Amino acid sequence: MIISSNHYVNLEATLFSGQCFRWISDPPWFYGVISNNLIKIREHPKGIEFFSTPTSETLLKDKIAEYFNLDENLDDIYSCINSDSRINTSIHLFQGMRILTQDPWECLISFICSSASNIKKIRRNIDSLTQYFGNKLYLDQQILNTFPTIQNIVEIDEDILRNLGLGYRSKYIKSTAQTILNQKIKIRTWENLNYQEGLDQLVYFKGIGDKIANCILLFSLNKKEAFPVDRWIEQILRNYYLTKSENKSLKTTASLRLWGMNHFGKYAGYANHYLFHYFRTQNK
DNA sequence: GGTAGACCTGCCGC
DNA sequence: TGCGGCAGGTCTA
Numbered sequence: 001m002i003i004s005s006n007h008y009v010n011l012e013a014t015l016f017s018g019q020c021f022r023w024i025s026d027p028p029w030f031y032g033v034i035s036n037n038l039i040k041i042r043e044h045p046k047g048i049e050f051f052s053t054p055t056s057e058t059l060l061k062d063k064i065a066e067y068f069n070l071d072e073n074l075d076d077i078y079s080c081i082n083s084d085s086r087i088n089t090s091i092h093l094f095q096g097m098r099i100l101t102q103d104p105w106e107c108l109i110s111f112i113c114s115s116a117s118n119i120k121k122i123r124r125n126i127d128s129l130t131q132y133f134g135n136k137l138y139l140d141q142q143i144l145n146t147f148p149t150i151q152n153i154v155e156i157d158e159d160i161l162r163n164l165g166l167g168y169r170s171k172y173i174k175s176t177a178q179t180i181l182n183q184k185i186k187i188r189t190w191e192n193l194n195y196q197e198g199l200d201q202l203v204y205f206k207g208i209g210d211k212i213a214n215c216i217l218l219f220s221l222n223k224k225e226a227f228p229v230d231r232w233i234e235q236i237l238r239n240y241y242l243t244k245s246e247n248k249s250l251k252t253t254a255s256l257r258l259w260g261m262n263h264f265g266k267y268a269g270y271a272n273h274y275l276f277h278y279f280r281t282q283n284k
Numbered sequence: 285g286g287t288a289g290a291c292c293t294g295c296c297g298c
Numbered sequence: 299t300g301c302g303g304c305a306g307g308t309c310t311a
Binding site for chain 2: 116117118121124125162165166167168169170252
Binding site: 112172207215 | 307308309
């Protein structure tokens, strides 16, 4: 099934820029899991083309459009954030790269896994989790697994997570699932929170600080003003954006994040992600 | 409000 | 081949 988009959709950049961790590339197709369905997708002159199983394409169409934020006007966003040469270069290099709207629970666990790690290891960790807990989905030659549920994580021992290679993050994953269950926290209502309310809710969990919370807000809760500050973004801000005195006075992640949100405005998250991907790919 | 260690594990470069 | 530094952070003292 084809879903039309008002702007070119750059699947390679969107799916492999570090906002999600378990898509597989088999050109021209990409395979991934959305809402417990195996999705096969490729770029199409009108937008994107996809197949799904077990749910039919017709029933999943809206979900896929939402996942890729296809109704969001990229040209408007570009004109908002394109205020310097670095952003401009990145937009030209990765034209059509979109910020996704992923499942918040999966996004939350994935980014807890990301702390002091690297993309390869994060992918391995999440793959191990889905292989241990998930249900297998088949399409063409691909086998992918559904993501573990909150209940799945609550029910198993922390040592199993450690044996899967998650290290010190295991206790955070476990305690987050436990807290959500015990306090009957409704993840589905998170999308109704404003940025600050969402941030407060997320950093309440052990293992989620300012950076990871902003990733979850940006990549799953539709908060395009969110501005995750990691090692890369901190370096970019300090080297290219901050004045000498700002470099001195802005010490914490949160203060750098506030600077970024103020400087780049309501689509700061887009500016952040384009800069992040640009500098990461340049420095490989 | 700000800082130094500790924390798991496996890439990656020398 | 083997080894040490380091990675999309966060917590605690």
